[in-house]
Amino acid sequence: MHITFGLFLDTRQGPSPTNFFNTPIVGRLGFLSLLETYLGLSAPEASKARRVAIYSGLLRAHDNNSRFYSESLKADSIGTAARLLAWRDEWRLGGWDGSANPEHPSRIQELASIEKAALETLPPGEAERLHLVIQALSASGPGPIKSVHLVDPPEDFPLLWRQVLERLPAVEVRLPEPQGEGQLRALQEQALTVLAGGSAGNLTVQTDGSVLLVHALAATTAEHWLSAQHSHQPGDRLILAEDAGDSLDVSLSATGGVNCGFERPSQLRPALQALILALEMCWEPIDMNRLLDFLTHPVGPFSRPARGRLARAVAKQPGIGSEAWTAAKAKIAAGDDAQEVADEITFWLESERWSRTDGVPVDALIARVARMKEAMRLRLSGESADAASFTAAHSQCAAVHEALIELARQGLATVLPRQVEQLVAHATPAGATNPAAVSHVGCMRSTSTAAACIEAADEVIWWMPSTPALPSPLPWSPAEVNALTQLGVQLRDPARELVSLALKWLRPLLAARKRFIIVCPPPGSEVHPIRQLLKKLVPDIESASLDLDIALDSTLLGVTAEVLAPQPLPATPRHIQLPHPVQLGDALQSFTTLNELFNDAALFVLKRVAKLDPTSVLAVDEDNRLLGILAHRVLEKLFDYNDALSLSNSDAVAWFRAEADSLLLTEGAVLLMQGAGVTQQHFRKVCELAICSLLNHLRLAGAVQVQTEVELRGTLGAVPLIGKIDLLVTLGNKRTVAVDIKWRGDTYYAGLLRSGEHLQLALYSSLIEQTSGIAPAALGYFILESGGLYITAADIFPKAQVRRPPDGVTVSNLLDRARATWKWRKQQLDAGTIEVVPEEPNDEYQGPEGTLPVNGPSKWDRDHLILLGGWK
Incomplete structure (x- = not known):
């Protein structure tokens, strides 16, 4: 077996012209897995979430409240453990044996005091796995491996990897070399000279077109150009797209091309969002927006049709337990799997919730994650196209489940929301890929990282290089770095990493045999260093660049687009x-x-x-419409109470305060959410003032009965008519008054009465007269926010504001x-x-x-x- 090994070759994509049997091209994780397989060391890999949970327990066990991490551990146990575990793993890769001397800085000593316990309890990371590989190689030899071809300098590898390579046969370093010809090769050699510290000689513009910068105002224009280029001039072409490869694939498919297979792992894939949404249902008060997301999300722990019914109920009456919710559950109960779904609804949505400040019991959280894990396992038997997403989601749930069990073993009683989020994040380090992102027959060769451009191609296209990710500085003080060096730890050198990174940026240029193209990002983006280097070597390179937006007026237009005559928007018909x-x-x-x-x-x-x-679009908003609906429900409940009219204002307010919590929980839970306190208090205050004001008006008018939401039917001439009257007030002399309730708008509704445009109230008057034989004595509007009552006739409600319609405008006139x-x-x-x-x-x-x-x-x-x- 002949191995090609590089630090970043795990991200390499095909197809490759040099793929042969028994000659794998691998990066660190791929090579480690291969070695473990042939040495008989393969084992299930421990999740990062579980390792972090175990290490957080070790930190707590060794914490005496005066450690350097003590305060951080109290504030953010999972985040602190993840950061210190990363330090520890990096030191181990550099050769740290877990020891420290008394004169060394305190942080090293304190982590060393934990290391003995860590070696016994912490699942193996990359360093521990490499130690086992080194031991096995020393004992049994390299097995089927005959040679190793390194595409990166040995000094770029961590110490343990170098020790592995020392035990393998025929390890040879073959760094990428210039592959071009003519002017392109001269540019490649000059670039290597500059990075080696030599002087930059100015080269003339590439007259043979072997180096080209392509500009476009929009990425879509460039994507269509590339599709046309590959369609009309097929060839050996390598496309490097570090960030926007998935978008490029979409355009290639839409324009008749074929997918390269760019994958963008994302934690936003639906399958990976399901767990965190489900765990949001633990908290009190429940976030109604997250509840709606949970119910409408394509992936969930129980059937989507059932969740859809509940989502529509929540959008109608935002809460759990409302009339709409109960009706939705009744329809769900008519289904084939009614009992199973009912149990799931009770478990996820109608069971106990916990305060965000106190946290959720670990056992309760474990039960929820276990249920979601089982739901994801059942989905693995579905369509093969979905298997990749649901495999990642199942692994995510399993990792969180293992981490929580470990935290429970350590005696942790509760978990806070931030800790839940961190565990889920550590369980999904890279996210899931798009199952549809596969390479198709006839596609261009492609890669998503410059370091993987190790094979020559006739044409290399670097797609929109912009802001590069630079090596991070060491997070330790000079004294700590010196102490670790004394312990034999070989840490990474950020300066050397930066030089190596610059050489990796040259690989796409060096891999080009005939042509090298940089498709520049839209204006305003950061200029990538490789583009700066080209401009330094060829000062006039921009003069020969291709501007696609200008070229659209040239002969290139017939290749990438067709001229369409502008079409005016049609005029609105009368x-x-x-x-x-x-x-x-x-x-x-x-x-x-x-x-x-x-x-x-x-x-x-x-x-x-x-x-x-x-x-x-299902949504829950704390807008005036919701407040008005809730206030209507308050008055409806109030006047359903037998003795409502005999209540004093203080008793009515006390009644409202006793009923408000239940009403908000079932129909207005959006007002109970964090951040909605001001709106909730405004709603409560308006309702209390409105109740008192309305009762005052009713008492003064001698009202004997108040009916709410009165539905009446009749006709308007030959037209069948229906109406629902908000308040129908019956006075002592059997006269009636129809009142419509509004949340706000005193000026507008009083204006309707004054101008004689109150058709709605006139229709209600007609329906009342058709039903009872007697027209109401007055019509009016009651405004909740102000407590104002605007009425059409005097001497009925003494404190109401009379707004008579103009002369000649009567109910009869409006109906006519x-x-x-x-x-x-x-x-x-x-x-x-x-x-x-x-x-x-x-x-x-x-x-x-x-x-x-x-x-x-x-x-x-x-x-x-x-x-x-x-x-x-």
């Missing part, structure tokens, strides 16, 4: 003419539907006849005009004519004499208005 009548049938109409028909017939037809609904407006619109629709009314319509959109004014559509119907040509 009328839509159909060849047949619009049938309204005998559907019940309400004020809302009539208001839409009267003010914009096209909107009414889209919503009520065509039944087109905009895409629903409504019937005339219906007749006018009905005639239009019978003729197949649908009028499209703009916002703020002028006089030409008004109806015949005797109809209601046409005010145009509401801004809340923006989704439907766009269908009618509302391009702006």
Whole structure:
């Protein structure tokens, strides 16, 4: 077996022209796994989360409250353990045996005091695995390995890796060399000279086009150009894309090319988000946005249809236990797996929760992670395309489960939210890849790191190099570094790493045989050092660059794009003419539907006849709409109480305070969330003041009965009509008053009464008269925020503010005009004519004499208005 070994070759992608049997190309993890396999040392790899949990226990066990890490451990046990474990692992790779002398700095001594216990209990990391490999190689030899070809200098490897290489046969260093010809080779050699410390001689512009900079204002333009290049001029081409390879693959596929197979591991893959969302259900108060995410997420611990029903219930009434929630559970109970799903709902959503400041018991958290782990295991038997994602998710759950069991073994009683997040993060160090990110037949050779460009290609394209990741400085003081050196520890040298990194940046240039191209990132991005080096070597290189945005006006246009004649947006039509009548049938109409028909017939037809609904985005917001709904529910519950009218204001407020917590928990839990305290207190204060104000008005008026949400049916001429009245107040003389409740808007609603535009209340008056035979004595609006009551007649509510409509505007008059407006619109629709009314319509959109004014559509119907040509 002939091995090609490099520090960063684990990230290498295919296809490769030099792939042969028994000649693997591997990086550190790949080579270590291969050695363990042939030496009989293979074992399940311990998760980072478990190692961190164990090390945090060791730190606590050796903490005497005066260690250098004591305060950090109290504030952030998982984060502190992860950082110190990384120090310890780096020292071990450098040859540290766990010892320290009394004169050495305290931090080294304190970590050394832990190391003996760590060697006994801590699962092996890379250093411990390499120690076992070294022992096995010394005892049994290299096995089938015949030679090792290093593509990185030996001094770049940690000490333990160098000791491994010393025990392997025919180890040879073959650093990348210039592969180009002509002017390209001269540039490659000059670049090596500069990095070796030589002087930079100015080269002329590459007249043979062997080196090219490509500019574009947008990445999409460059992606289409590359696709066209590869389609029209196929060849041996290597593409290096460090950051945006997945986006490039999407464009290649969309333009008829083939995927290179760029993978971008991400912790945002749906399968890896499921666990952290599920664990968010532990906390009190529950975050309603996270609850909605948990219910709508594509991956969860129980069936998606059941979670979808509950999500719609939460969006309607944000809470757990509301009427909508109970109704959703009843529908779920009718399913085939009703009992199993019911148990899952109880476990995840209706069981005990814990304070974020006190933490969740470890045992409870272990049970939840175990359930999620089992749910992920069951998904592994699904589609093969999903196996990669769910394998990573199952491993994530298993790692967190192991870490929590270790913390429980150490006697830790509770875990805080930040610790949960850290454990999950350590369990998913790289994330999951996109299952669809696979290379296709005929694709370009590709890689995602410059260090993996070890094979020559006719053309090398470095895709949008920008901000590089530079070596981090050593986190230890000079005294600590000297002490570790005395102990025989060979630490990494950031200065040497920087030089090695610069040589790795040269590999794509050196690998090019005929042409080297840098596709520059859009303007404003940081200039990569390799581009600065090229400009230093070839000062006039920009003069021969290719600007794709300018080239689109040249012959290149026929390759990458076609000219499309600009098309103006169609004008909004005044009328839509159909060849047949619009049938309204005998559907019940309400004020809302009539208001839409009267003010914009096209909107009414889209919503009520065509039944087109905009895409629903489930959300829970603490907006005025929610506050108004909750306040309506408060009044509804209040007047369901038999003796509500006999309550004093103080008793009514006490009743509200006793009921408010339950109401908010089931229907307004968004107001219980962290950060919503101000809105919650405002809601409570408004409700208390509104209850007192309304009861005062009712007492002074001699009210004997108050009904809420009264649904009545009747007709408007021949039109069947339905309405739901917020408050129907019955006075001592059997007269009634219909009151509509609003959250705010004193000026607006008082203005409706004063101008005689209160059609909604007029319709309610008509329904009451048709039902009881007697029209209400007055109509009005009650505004919750101000506690103001605006009424149309005097001497009924003594403290109310009277707002009489203009002379000649009565309920009967409004109803007559409504019937005339219906007749006018009905005639239009019978003729197949649908009028499209703009916002703020002028006089030409008004109806015949005797109809209601046409005010145009509401801004809340923006989704439907766009269908009618509302391009702006």
